[in-house]
Amino acid sequence: xxxxxxxxxxxxxxxxxxxxxxxxxxxxxxxxxxxxxxxxxxxxxxxxxxxxxxxxxxxxxxxxxxxxxxxxxxxxxxxxxxxxxxxxxxxxxxxxxxxxxxxxxxxxxxxxxxxxxxxxxxxxxxxxxxxxxxxxxxxxxxxxxxxxxxxxxxxxxxxxxxxxxxxxxxxxxxxxxxxxxxxxxxxxxxxxxxxxxxxxxxxxxxxxxx
Numbered sequence: 001x002x003x004x005x006x007x008x009x010x011x012x013x014x015x016x017x018x019x020x021x022x023x024x025x026x027x028x029x030x031x032x033x034x035x036x037x038x039x040x041x042x043x044x045x046x047x048x049x050x051x052x053x054x055x056x057x058x059x060x061x062x063x064x065x066x067x068x069x070x071x072x073x074x075x076x077x078x079x080x081x082x083x084x085x086x087x088x089x090x091x092x093x094x095x096x097x098x099x100x101x102x103x104x105x106x107x108x109x110x111x112x113x114x115x116x117x118x119x120x121x122x123x124x125x126x127x128x129x130x131x132x133x134x135x136x137x138x139x140x141x142x143x144x145x146x147x148x149x150x151x152x153x154x155x156x157x158x159x160x161x162x163x164x165x166x167x168x169x170x171x172x173x174x175x176x177x178x179x180x181x182x183x184x185x186x187x188x189x190x191x192x193x194x195x196x197x198x199x200x201x202x203x204x205x206x207x208x209x210x
Contacts, residue, residue, distance in 0.1 A: 032110060032131035039138050042101045047113035048126045050094040054119035055126075057087065059098045060112040067098065070118075100134070108136045 037043045047057050050071060058068040068079040069087045076087055086099040096115075100107060110133050115126040 032133045035132055035134045037103060037134065037136055039104065039136055040102050042099055043103055043107075043134050045098040045100065045111045045113055045132045045134070046130045047096040047098060048115040048128045048130065050089055050096050051126070052117040052119065054117075056116045056118055057096060057098075058114050058116075059085075060114065061109045071096070072119075103134070103136045105136055105138070107134055109134060 033046070035043045035045075045059065047059075054070070054072040056068060056070050058065055060066065067082055067085050067087075070077040070079065071087075071089065076089065078087070084101045084103075086101065087096070088099060089096050098111075098113060110131060112129055112131045114129050117124040117126065
């Protein structure tokens with residue numbers, strides 16, 4: 001029983017750790033986010049937060065630098081003219097993103113957004129480089145969160161089966177212990193009676209005194 005309890009505890013810890021590590025790696029940015037969009041729609045590619053008065057943002061499609069903008073406190077300047085691409089800054093939280101408009105099948109790719117702090121000196125490149133996988137499909141698609149697809153049904157079923165097995169075995173052992181205790185008392189009584197009946201009492205022997 002001790003081995004079974006240790007196995008269940010170890011499996012529970014492993015399952016919890018795997019769920020936590022897998023969810024964190026998929027939902028906290030360690031892996032590229034996934035955008036599944038329909039043809040001729042728009043898609044947002046997130047970028048690093050605006051953290052300096054003047055910064056430059058560049059968008060890469062695979063390894064190709066396809067678009068860049070210069071951002072300061074007052075304006076956004078596009079360094080190349082692309083009619084189906086835009087850049088936005090959310091003034092509430094300084095979040096930034098590129099917007100790909102009227103996407104086509106050729107838009108499907110891995111996109112990386114890089115940022116550089118220009119002012120104030122020194123010149124620095126932002127370590128955070130968000131990546132987004134954009135997949136364009138001809139028919140309309142329904143967005144699904146990647147984190148919702150994480151499933152550990154097999155491990156939960158295995159853990160449940162082990163718990164049920166442990167409860168059944170515990171009940172069986174408990175029942176057998178009670179039954180053995182009840183059988184042990186009459187056995188001891190019979191042994192005591194047998195020993196008592198086997199004792200031979202000495203006969204009374206008198207003697208005659210003249």
